[in-house]
Amino acid sequence: MRALLxxxxxxxxxxxxxxxxxxxxxxxxxVERASGRVTLVDTTHRQPYGRIEGLGxxxxxxxxxxxxxxxxxxxxxxxxxxxxxxxxxxxxxxILQSGNAIGGAISQDGRIVVAQNYSPGGIKAFxxxxxxxxxxxxxxxxxxxxxxxxxxxxxxGNRFAYALFDGGEIWVSDxxxxxxxxxxxxxxxxxxxxxxxxxxxRHYLAGLFGEDGIAMLDLWQPEKxxxxxxxxxxxxxxxxxxxxxxxxxxxxxxxxxxxxxAVGRHEVLVVDTATWREVGRIPVRGQPVFVxxxxxxxxxWVNFAFPDNGRIDVIDTLAQEVVHAFDPGKGILxxxxxxxxxxxxLSARDDxxxxxxxxxxxxxxxxxxxxxxxxxxxxxxxHRIGF
Amino acid sequence: MTKQSGRTWLKRAPLLxxxxxxxxxxxxxxxxxxxxxxxxxxxVRQDCGSCHGMTLQGGLGPALTPEALRDKPAESLVxxxxxxxxxxPMPPWRQFVSEAEAGWIVQELQAGFPP
Numbered sequence: 001m002r003a004l005l006x007x008x009x010x011x012x013x014x015x016x017x018x019x020x021x022x023x024x025x026x027x028x029x030x031v032e033r034a035s036g037r038v039t040l041v042d043t044t045h046r047q048p049y050g051r052i053e054g055l056g057x058x059x060x061x062x063x064x065x066x067x068x069x070x071x072x073x074x075x076x077x078x079x080x081x082x083x084x085x086x087x088x089x090x091x092x093x094x095i096l097q098s099g100n101a102i103g104g105a106i107s108q109d110g111r112i113v114v115a116q117n118y119s120p121g122g123i124k125a126f127x128x129x130x131x132x133x134x135x136x137x138x139x140x141x142x143x144x145x146x147x148x149x150x151x152x153x154x155x156x157g158n159r160f161a162y163a164l165f166d167g168g169e170i171w172v173s174d175x176x177x178x179x180x181x182x183x184x185x186x187x188x189x190x191x192x193x194x195x196x197x198x199x200x201x202r203h204y205l206a207g208l209f210g211e212d213g214i215a216m217l218d219l220w221q222p223e224k225x226x227x228x229x230x231x232x233x234x235x236x237x238x239x240x241x242x243x244x245x246x247x248x249x250x251x252x253x254x255x256x257x258x259x260x261x262a263v264g265r266h267e268v269l270v271v272d273t274a275t276w277r278e279v280g281r282i283p284v285r286g287q288p289v290f291v292x293x294x295x296x297x298x299x300x301w302v303n304f305a306f307p308d309n310g311r312i313d314v315i316d317t318l319a320q321e322v323v324h325a326f327d328p329g330k331g332i333l334x335x336x337x338x339x340x341x342x343x344x345x346l347s348a349r350d351d352x353x354x355x356x357x358x359x360x361x362x363x364x365x366x367x368x369x370x371x372x373x374x375x376x377x378x379x380x381x382x383h384r385i386g387f
Numbered sequence: 388m389t390k391q392s393g394r395t396w397l398k399r400a401p402l403l404x405x406x407x408x409x410x411x412x413x414x415x416x417x418x419x420x421x422x423x424x425x426x427x428x429x430x431v432r433q434d435c436g437s438c439h440g441m442t443l444q445g446g447l448g449p450a451l452t453p454e455a456l457r458d459k460p461a462e463s464l465v466x467x468x469x470x471x472x473x474x475x476p477m478p479p480w481r482q483f484v485s486e487a488e489a490g491w492i493v494q495e496l497q498a499g500f501p502p
Contacts, residue, residue: 057442057444059436059441077442077446078442118445118447119445148447165447191476210474241471242478244438245437245447245476331433350429350433372433
């Protein structure tokens with residue numbers, strides 16, 4: 001076993017002199033959406049150290065990590081599920097699990113990887129070791145009618161929460177028995193487009209596209225059902241067109257407040273997580289896509305939908321306003337903080353670069369070439385609920 | 388929703404260059420410069436792709452492949468691109484593409500979109 005580890009470590013492309021053991025806490029991957037490839041990166045040295053090809057259509061791809069932080073499970077748009085070894089820098093296994101997928105999640109105990117699918121709509125559970133299919137839950141919300149599934153999140157108790165875009169419901173599937181999941185359904189509202197679970201795993205929020213507001217389910221008391229919050233945030237106002245759907249994923253809970261993208265408005269909504277009431281709105285320079293809190297919660301970074309997708313606004317959560325507004329590159333699709341938030345990495349799709357910034361004081365530290373980069377996902381996600 | 392008349396688009400489309408607009412229809416596809424075509428291909432693959440998939444096999448929005456669009460009238464698809472479909476996530480793109488350009492996009496989609 002020891003010999004094997006040494007062998008693995010020595011294959012790392014870090015140009016080291018001798019065999020060297022290695023953790024993955026500062027590693028991660030960048031999805032190169034157009035080329036079906038991921039680039040492996042080291043955030044300590046701010047360098048790429050490997051590339052893995054042949055992962056299929058990676059538009060909208062995302063990844064989750066095994067609980068030891070060694071393996072990434074990459075979900076492709078074409079239904080591909082790829083298991084990547086960050087230490088050996090290689091593809092371990094790849095399966096085609098559906099026709100059209102949108103992401104996935106990993107269970108609390110790390111043994112089940114679940115993919116969420118648009119068509120055929122539903123979720124599928126796989127053994128994290130072998131990628132063997134364990135079970136599936138078709139999103140059949142009415143006889144013969146299947147819904148696209150969005151906003152899949154792992155929640156404590158080996159359960160998964162997700163929302164049905166066409167069905168207008170939140171479902172919670174319990175995989176305590178991985179081959180026989182038990183599912184409960186909660187009416188949510190019109191056209192949920194994405195979901196998130198709060199960092200403590202207690203509340204699941206599903207953003208609604210078809211009406212104003214957000215559906216919220218208290219997972220500690222699910223019998224109370226989903227209730228609607230922020231119902232009035234846009235009443236009577238004309239909505240602006242939305243050229244890209246906002247994402248709720250990412251820790252946007254900071255200092256007792258949740259920061260959420262408004263739909264059809266150039267605003268970030270601020271909600272008190274004790275009362276779940278709106279306590280503010282922060283004007284920003286476009287339709288927000290990702291609204292992500294730095295791990296310490298002092299800053300919230302916002303990127304935008306087309307045509308404002310070259311911009312970044314940084315909100316100071318103490319001042320409750322935008323303190324940095326800058327245009328770092330073309331097609332800023334995603335951002336990821338290092339585990340303690342001293343750096344943020346931004347993907348600039350149309351510049352074919354990943355940009356690295358220090359967050360405080362704000363300063364550009366460098367860049368890494370990547371072909372049409374989209375998602376940036378660091379291995380520190382392995383230890384967070386909802387990632 | 389897709390049955391808007393050409394007149395409605397015209398009223399709602401102040402950004403269109405008028406002569407260009409009258410010269411073109413969904414059927415008679417205009418001469419676009421190579422540069423503009425490349426921009427439109429990028430727009431469709433990347434920005435339409437965020438909902439329809441970069442390979443246009445579908446996502447939150449339906450597939451925009453030749454098979455999927457075969458039996459659909461080009462004019463109504465052009466109307467969808469320009470004016471969006473209220474009540475669905477499909478937004479109106481008239482600020483960014485003229486009706487003539489939308490006609491070119493639809494023609495290419497129906498024929499098999501360039502990479």
